[in-house]
Amino acid sequence: xxxxxxxxxxDASKLSLILSRLASQIFENxxxxxxxxxxxxxxRGKILSQKICNLLNEKFDVGEIKLGFLDITFFRDDFGREKxxxxxxxxxxxxxxxxxxxxxxxxxxxxxxxxxxxxxxxQSFGRPKKVELLNLIDxxxxxxxxxxxxxxxxxxxxxxxxxxxVKWMENDGEDAVYLHIKDE
Amino acid sequence: MSKKLSVSNLLGIKYLNENDINLIxxxxxxxxxxxxxxxxxxxxxxxxxxxxxxxxxxxRTKISFELAQKRLSADVVNFSSSSSSISKGExxxxxxxxxxxxxxxxxxxxxxxxxxxxxxxxNIDTCIINAGDGCHEHPTQALLDSYTLVQNxxxxxxxxxxxxxxxxxxxxxxSNIFLFKKLGAEVKVCGPKSLIPKHVEKLGVTYEFSLESxxxxxxxxxxxxxxxxxxxxxxxxxxxxxxxxxxxxxxxxKQIDKKIIITxxxxxxxxxxxxxxxxxxxxxxxxxxxxxxxxxxxxVMYLLASRL
Numbered sequence: 001x002x003x004x005x006x007x008x009x010x011d012a013s014k015l016s017l018i019l020s021r022l023a024s025q026i027f028e029n030x031x032x033x034x035x036x037x038x039x040x041x042x043x044r045g046k047i048l049s050q051k052i053c054n055l056l057n058e059k060f061d062v063g064e065i066k067l068g069f070l071d072i073t074f075f076r077d078d079f080g081r082e083k084x085x086x087x088x089x090x091x092x093x094x095x096x097x098x099x100x101x102x103x104x105x106x107x108x109x110x111x112x113x114x115x116x117x118x119x120x121x122x123q124s125f126g127r128p129k130k131v132e133l134l135n136l137i138d139x140x141x142x143x144x145x146x147x148x149x150x151x152x153x154x155x156x157x158x159x160x161x162x163x164x165x166v167k168w169m170e171n172d173g174e175d176a177v178y179l180h181i182k183d184e
Numbered sequence: 185m186s187k188k189l190s191v192s193n194l195l196g197i198k199y200l201n202e203n204d205i206n207l208i209x210x211x212x213x214x215x216x217x218x219x220x221x222x223x224x225x226x227x228x229x230x231x232x233x234x235x236x237x238x239x240x241x242x243x244r245t246k247i248s249f250e251l252a253q254k255r256l257s258a259d260v261v262n263f264s265s266s267s268s269s270i271s272k273g274e275x276x277x278x279x280x281x282x283x284x285x286x287x288x289x290x291x292x293x294x295x296x297x298x299x300x301x302x303x304x305x306x307n308i309d310t311c312i313i314n315a316g317d318g319c320h321e322h323p324t325q326a327l328l329d330s331y332t333l334v335q336n337x338x339x340x341x342x343x344x345x346x347x348x349x350x351x352x353x354x355x356x357x358x359s360n361i362f363l364f365k366k367l368g369a370e371v372k373v374c375g376p377k378s379l380i381p382k383h384v385e386k387l388g389v390t391y392e393f394s395l396e397s398x399x400x401x402x403x404x405x406x407x408x409x410x411x412x413x414x415x416x417x418x419x420x421x422x423x424x425x426x427x428x429x430x431x432x433x434x435x436x437x438k439q440i441d442k443k444i445i446i447t448x449x450x451x452x453x454x455x456x457x458x459x460x461x462x463x464x465x466x467x468x469x470x471x472x473x474x475x476x477x478x479x480x481x482x483x484v485m486y487l488l489a490s491r492l
Contacts, residue, residue: 071214074226074486076254085490087207088214096222124223138310 009164010154010177018153022134023055026103027062027150035129036101037066041118043090045069045106048136052105068093070104072117088173091121103151107166109135110140112147137164137177189487193312195301197322197362205366209331211483212476217381219255219478229258235283237293238315239265239276239300244450244474245315245325249292253483258489259290264318276300284310289492290485293317298355298480311488319353319414325449326359328480330367331405333471336445340367346398348374348430349408349457352381353415356449357408361387374398374429378419379410396439404445407432407457425458433459437467445469 012016014063033056038050046069053067073088076090104118115133134151139158156164156179163180165174189204204213208269234253238246246262253260263283273281276425280291290311293301298320298398305312317321330340351357351373365370371389373380380391390397410426420426432446446458446468454460461466 004483030207073214074218074228077229078229080231080490085188085487087187089209090214091217120227124218124221158479 005020005181007179007181008176009156009179012175014030014064015175015177018136019055020059022151022153023052023059024058024119026052027060027081027132029132033062033065035099036103037068037095037097038103039068039097039107039118039122040068041104041114041125042069042071042091042167044108045104046085047170048107048166052065052134059159064094066100068095070118070121073112074123075117075121076119077113087097089143091123096126098121099126099129100126100132101132102128105134108137108164109133109149109152110139110142112145115147116145117135121136132151139164173180187421188490192488192491193305193314194323194418194484194488195312195314197323197359197366198321200323200366201490202366202371205330205363205415208480208483208487209334210326211487212331213481215255215482216476216479217477219482223230224255224259226255227257228486229253229489232256232289233259233261233492234290234292234455234485235261235263235288236315237280237283237291237295238297239293239445240316242294243320245294245479248477249315249324249481250312250473252478252485255478256482258290258485267382276304276450279312280304280308280377284308289491311478311492313484316355319355319358319411321359321362322355323359323448324477324481324484326357326363327484328473328477329356329360329406329449330363330425330468331443332476334367335472335476336354336469340364343404344372344402344463345369345406346372346374346392347403347406347408348395348398348432349410349421351375351378351384351385351412352379352419353411354408360389360406367444372398372401376420378431396436398433399436399440399444400442401471402444405432405448406447406449407458408449409451409453427456431455431457431459432434432462434461434465437462447473450474456482473476 011108018103038049038053040046056062069092071089073086091133091165132150138152138155140155161182165178167176169175187207191199213381292313292315294315295317298315298318301312302312365388372392374392448470
């Protein structure tokens with residue numbers, strides 16, 4: 001018999017505080033934003049990257065920041081290895097990243113394989129000067145690759161039968177982060 | 185939710201359902217973006233080997249498939265019947281089985297006999313993509329035609345499409361009829377009576393022998409080539425007469441005084457089914473069809489390889 005349970009680990013007010021801190025950290029690290037671009041990894045990093053971009057504009061008035069969305073489906077390393085088919089999302093990067101600092105944005109960092117795929121996919125748009133990684137949730141102790149975030153919202157220690165899901169008002173009707181536990 | 189094709193081979197449009205077609209179009213949208221990047225290659229199929237078996241001449245389709253395979257990072261082997269052991273008497277199934285024993289994962293085949301790919305799918309255990317079998321089907325051509333039309337019209341539902349020319353010998357015509365009907369379009373065929381198949385109305389299409397009336401009725405005119413290589417008798421008196429009655433030129437377009445989309449699967453016989461002034465005026469979507477061909481073939485191979 002399986003028992004499923006959901007535990008809310010971050011609510012809307014805490015999420016708002018974290019987003020604000022992440023935007024502040026980016027602002028601290030980059031004085032000149034003319035060479036900085038934000039790239040949200042599709043599908044779950046898209047809304048997060050839009051929120052970070054808006055905060056940078058509203059709180060710090062950094063001027064126009066380029067924001068793009070990157071789909072990594074065709075660069076994943078599990079093609080044909082999983083039973084489910086990998087369906088693609090839209091990539092929308094209408095600028096070159098040559099010599100820019102790219103801040104890759106995704107909601108949850110788990111094994112690190114998505115980020116590895118994103119680093120390969122980014123090469124199609126030029127050679128960046130530097131790539132930084134921003135994650136809302138870092139599931140430490142679960143990494144398959146040597147990848148760590150530069151900006152981390154919250155660290156969560158979850159084991160393998162647990163999943164972390166980030167909900168956004170725009171898609172899911174609330175801002176929250178849940179820990180989903182499936183006991184079999 | 186992850187979506188997948190209901191078929192494990194692409195043998196013809198008649199085996200696809202509406203969800204399959206939509207999934208192929210959605211995936212082609214993504215590949216369309218990929219092939220317009222500065223770096224056009226993705227690593228998805230890097231551990232897949234594909235054999236292109238062309239038992240009949242081809243330029244566009246072969247190049248398009250090969251480019252699509254290379255853009256997906258697949259390993260490609262090419263085969264053409266003129267330089268093969270077919271001429272030494274080997275059967276089709278034996279030839280393909282020999283190639284497969286060299287660990288090939290997918291076969292793209294063009295063959296002059298209708299049903300060759302269906303025959304192969306029943307006799308060998310691999311993924312087969314039909315790149316044209318005699319005068320039966322040419323599914324990837326139909327998919328790229330409809331994809332181009334959907335890009336231009338938004339939807340094919342309720343649209344009126346006329347297919348003009350050699351309907352009798354054209355595999356493109358048959359695949360297009362199946363696909364246009366599945367996408368909700370009204371289809372008419374037009375051409376000399378000798379080149380319209382008997383009982384064509386059983387496919388759910390109407391026919392018309394006057395090009396002018398057909399053009400006045402339609403939103404899209406899909407022009408076809410006369411397939412001289414498949415004709416073993418004379419089907420019309422002269423090419424000049426055919427061109428006068430069923431060739432499209434700017435004079436006939438002016439007469440109907442409405443905007444229609446003109447497609448052609450290539451290769452074009454200039455001055456026969458389409459006049460040079462129309463081809464060169466940019467009033468057709470022929471080059472869009474060619475560009476979309478690569479994206480559609482990438483999508484088909486990507487989705488089928490996911491099932492291997």
